Amino acid sequence: xxxxxxxxxxxxxxxxxxxxxxxxxxxxxxxxxxxxxxxxxxxxxxxxxxxxxxxxxxxxxxxxxxxxxxxxxxxxxxxxxxxxxxxxxxxxxxxxxxxxxxxxxxxxxxxxxxxxxxxxxxxxxxxxxxxxxxxxxxxxxxxxxxxxxxxxxxxxxxxxxxxxxxxxxxxxxxxxxxxxxxxxxxxxxxxxxxxxxxxxxxxxxxxxxxxxxxxxxxxxxxxxxxxxx
Amino acid sequence: xxxxxxxxxxxxxxxxxxxxxxxxxxxxxxxxxxxxxxxxxxxxxxxxxxxxxxxxxxxxxxxxxxxxxxxxxxxxxxxxxxxxxxxxxxxxxxxxxxxxxxxxxxxxxxxxxxxxxxxxxxxxxxxxxxxxxxxxxxxxxxxxxxxxxxxxxxxxxxxxxxxxxxxxxxxxxxxxxxxxxxxxxxxxxxxxxxxxxxxxxxxxxxxxxxxxxxxxxxxxxxxxxxxxxxxxxxxxxxxxxxxxxxxxxxxxxxxxxxxxxxxxxxxxxxxxxxxxxxxxxxxxxxxxxxxxxxxxxxxxxxxxxxxxxxxxxxxxxxxxxxxxxxxxxxxxxxxxxxxxxxxxxxxxxxxxxxxxxxxxxxxxxxxxxxxxxxxxxxxxxxxxxxxxxxxxxxxxxxxxxxxxxxxxxxxxxxxxxxxxxxxxxxxxxxxxxxxxxxxxxxxxxxxxxxxxxxxxxxxxxxxxxxxxxxxxxxxxxxxxxxxxxxxxxxxxxxxxxxxxxxxxxxxxxxxxxxxxxxxxxxxxxxxxxxxxxxxxxxxxxxxxxxxxxxxxxxxxxxxxxxxxxxxxxxxxxxxxxxxxxxxxxxxxxxxxxxxxxxxxxxxxxxxxxxxxxxxx
Numbered sequence: 001x002x003x004x005x006x007x008x009x010x011x012x013x014x015x016x017x018x019x020x021x022x023x024x025x026x027x028x029x030x031x032x033x034x035x036x037x038x039x040x041x042x043x044x045x046x047x048x049x050x051x052x053x054x055x056x057x058x059x060x061x062x063x064x065x066x067x068x069x070x071x072x073x074x075x076x077x078x079x080x081x082x083x084x085x086x087x088x089x090x091x092x093x094x095x096x097x098x099x100x101x102x103x104x105x106x107x108x109x110x111x112x113x114x115x116x117x118x119x120x121x122x123x124x125x126x127x128x129x130x131x132x133x134x135x136x137x138x139x140x141x142x143x144x145x146x147x148x149x150x151x152x153x154x155x156x157x158x159x160x161x162x163x164x165x166x167x168x169x170x171x172x173x174x175x176x177x178x179x180x181x182x183x184x185x186x187x188x189x190x191x192x193x194x195x196x197x198x199x200x201x202x203x204x205x206x207x208x209x210x211x212x213x214x215x216x217x218x219x220x221x222x223x224x225x226x227x228x229x
Numbered sequence: 230x231x232x233x234x235x236x237x238x239x240x241x242x243x244x245x246x247x248x249x250x251x252x253x254x255x256x257x258x259x260x261x262x263x264x265x266x267x268x269x270x271x272x273x274x275x276x277x278x279x280x281x282x283x284x285x286x287x288x289x290x291x292x293x294x295x296x297x298x299x300x301x302x303x304x305x306x307x308x309x310x311x312x313x314x315x316x317x318x319x320x321x322x323x324x325x326x327x328x329x330x331x332x333x334x335x336x337x338x339x340x341x342x343x344x345x346x347x348x349x350x351x352x353x354x355x356x357x358x359x360x361x362x363x364x365x366x367x368x369x370x371x372x373x374x375x376x377x378x379x380x381x382x383x384x385x386x387x388x389x390x391x392x393x394x395x396x397x398x399x400x401x402x403x404x405x406x407x408x409x410x411x412x413x414x415x416x417x418x419x420x421x422x423x424x425x426x427x428x429x430x431x432x433x434x435x436x437x438x439x440x441x442x443x444x445x446x447x448x449x450x451x452x453x454x455x456x457x458x459x460x461x462x463x464x465x466x467x468x469x470x471x472x473x474x475x476x477x478x479x480x481x482x483x484x485x486x487x488x489x490x491x492x493x494x495x496x497x498x499x500x501x502x503x504x505x506x507x508x509x510x511x512x513x514x515x516x517x518x519x520x521x522x523x524x525x526x527x528x529x530x531x532x533x534x535x536x537x538x539x540x541x542x543x544x545x546x547x548x549x550x551x552x553x554x555x556x557x558x559x560x561x562x563x564x565x566x567x568x569x570x571x572x573x574x575x576x577x578x579x580x581x582x583x584x585x586x587x588x589x590x591x592x593x594x595x596x597x598x599x600x601x602x603x604x605x606x607x608x609x610x611x612x613x614x615x616x617x618x619x620x621x622x623x624x625x626x627x628x629x630x631x632x633x634x635x636x637x638x639x640x641x642x643x644x645x646x647x648x649x650x651x652x653x654x655x656x657x658x659x660x661x662x663x664x665x666x667x668x669x670x671x672x673x674x675x676x677x678x679x680x681x682x683x684x685x686x687x688x689x690x691x692x693x694x695x696x697x698x699x700x701x702x703x704x705x706x707x708x709x710x711x712x713x714x715x716x717x718x719x720x721x722x723x724x725x726x727x728x729x730x731x732x733x734x735x736x737x738x739x740x741x742x743x744x745x746x747x748x749x750x751x752x753x754x755x756x757x758x759x760x761x762x763x764x765x766x767x768x769x770x771x772x773x774x775x776x777x778x779x780x781x782x783x784x785x786x787x788x789x790x791x792x793x794x795x796x797x798x799x800x801x802x803x804x805x806x807x808x809x810x811x812x813x814x815x816x817x818x819x820x821x822x823x824x825x826x827x828x829x830x831x832x833x834x835x836x837x838x839x840x841x842x843x844x845x
Contacts, residue, residue, distance in 0.1 A: 015249060016246045017246070020246055024481075026537070027481060027534065027537070028535060030535035031532065031534070085535070087251065087252065087253050089251075198240035
């Protein structure tokens with residue numbers, strides 16, 4: 001049985017890395033005594049796949065992971081058992097069964113929505129300046145940023161990957177491509193706007209699959225979805 | 230504090246999850262409702278300290294109480310230290326993020342001499358005067374315990390109170406005493422220290438002892454300067470581990486810490502009697518846990534932590550009486566859940582038969598054998614009763630079972646060591662490689678040879694021996710590098726300068742503390758980390774304090790000399806250590822008292838605690 005979980009990552013755990021998060025879930029699943037399916041070989045591991053890594057320091061209200069179980073479980077019960085043994089600021093909010101043949105989460109999730117809020121109130125006029133800087137940025141055809149990976153430094157054009165970005169009240173909302181076929185990191189956008197990213201709180205509002213002109217939630221693939229709240 | 234931490238400090242440091250304090254199973258109590266507050270301090274970075282079993286045990290014991298709380302603190306990594314200094318923030322505890330100086334008691338564990346500079350640095354960062362004499366009623370009582378407390382003198386100026394021996398019961402006694410004296414939230418310092426020194430076994434308050442010196446620098450006498458304080462402080466031992474408190478849950482770190490796993494302590498103590506080994510002397514007698522207790526503890530720990538690995542820990546796990554049955558039981562219980570069993574500290578001679586069979590089913594992780602010395606003669610000197618045949622048979626089993634590589638652990642600079650003994654290491658490594666090649670092919674076949682430098686420790690038969698000089702050690706390291714041919718044998722060794730410094734503190738007296746304080750002023754900390762270790766600063770510190778470090782490390786002591794730790798009673802008698810020292814020089818091995826005759830170390834009779842072997 002393949003179960004898709006939707007979970008939140010709150011402020012108390014925003015400084016744990018993606019790798020740490022994966023380990024934390026593996027151990028929580030074991031504490032919850034769910035019937036985990038294991039990989040073969042000398043290092044049997046639970047079969048977990050996450051949708052997308054969240055930047056260190058960011059919070060989220062909708063992250064996703066798929067876990068393979070060796071035998072069927074009652075979804076509502078699984079949510080409760082997990083939430084009983086997860087660290088305080090990780091909460092499973094929904095669970096659903098997905099077909100065994102469903103494509104891996106990281107291959108289908110391609111869009112992310114973020115809210116960016118400054119840690120401190122901005123000076124007078126700052127929001128207006130940000131608004132016009134953002135408008136200027138969106139006018140451009142190419143917005144180049146440098147990315148350093150193990151294989152070297154390369155330039156990436158972010159512009160086509162930014163679907164929407166706007167100042168709304170005292171926050172910036174953005175909808176961007178996310179995943180293996182193109183990715184915009186919120187801190188890159190803040191840097192382009194002349195802001196220090198560590199002085200902003202980055203909150204991921206959702207991860208989506210863009211399909212036929214609309215955004216669908218990864219939970220839509222699951223047959224029955226049980227709400228954990 | 231909290232706002233600054235989350236908005237400014239944590240985003241600016243590496244691995245910020247080290248400092249969150251809200252890990253699963255961490256315990257956060259209501260500060261206002263708990264009268265006594267204790268911080269448990271580990272003088273190294275979180276990643277290292279979280280693996281320490283003693284810390285988990287004490288955290289559990291204190292937090293089980295309604296009237297006390299324990300919170301953790303580790304040495305902040307250098308980037309965090311920089312943030313604390315720049316923002317003028319005090320060093321804080323993990324759970325409640327409170328300044329350390331708000332606690333009544335701060336207990337440091339002393340696992341390693343090269344972490345001493347971190348203790349002083351942590352006190353400094355906490356805004357607590359590092360020297361005990363500069364502290365007053367408003368400051369926490371600074372406590373220390375652990376194996377290095379058996380020679381407490383280098384830290385005598387900085388620590389208010391040492392707990393000698395095992396901590397399970399003494400921590401409750403100290404907290405009870407503190408609670409009785411607590412007045413309007415304040416702990417009267419002098420009264421607490423005096424009562425503890427007078428009434429609690431194993432408590433050593435250095436301020437209550439005067440040390441006098443001969444003109445040549447040797448200690449002349451150590452004597453109490455208060456009435457009712459014991460002239461010799463005898464260690465505490467836990468008589469029965471099955472009744473001793475043990476955590477049913479460990480704090481589960483977010484980050485990848487060392488020994489991040491469920492650990493069972495199968496027994497404490499070791500009576501093999503290796504003459505270089507301080508742990509083998511100070512943790513006597515041997516006390517095994519019943520298999521039923523261990524199975525229950527394994528169950529609780531796995532259920533409450535979700536760990537994927539269960540380790541059987543002790544000084545020599547293969548010596549546990551029912552090791553085969555226990556390992557088989559645990560493996561059959563947890564294999565289906567994907568939980569691996571690991572057995573660190575296995576002796577070569579226990580790697581055989583059923584146990585090897587069990588290990589065969591385990592993960593092919595590192596397999597380390599410790600012959601310690603290259604020739605039989607030298608192994609007889611150090612009483613490491615392992616023959617070349619034992620070793621070759623052990624590695625044969627390993628390679629036949631599918632391992633591609635083994636690690637061999639040796640020491641350089643052991644008493645009476647000659648060039649021949651050093652060349653014996655090469656010879657042995659080559660023989661092991663030959664065995665490997667008979668069983669395994671391919672590029673991964675490898676023998677790792679790890680060579681450390683011997684550091685004579687207090688309370689061992691070699692406590693009178695000089696440590697080999699840095700020049701001699703380097704010469705012998707060269708001999709090894711030149712003698713090892715081919716890429717299949719990989720040699721690694723320790724920096725002789727860190728071993729030298731370790732040797733100075735291992736047998737130093739009170740005056741060494743002056744150099745320690747000076748070195749910390751000069752910026753020394755994290756001395757166990759090669760990227761932070763600065764030998765020139767240490768040399769400068771000793772020079773400025775008018776101390777010759779070779780006096781402590783490289784000098785032979787007479788039996789009659791008053792050793793700086795002679796007022797600390799580890800249970801074994803001086804007579805036994807002298808006999809063992811003489812037998813060492815004669816190359817006479819001594820048997821294990823569990824199976825052979827009693828060599829008369831004195832522990833059982835003097836402490837009234839006997840070896841406790843399950844099934845007996």
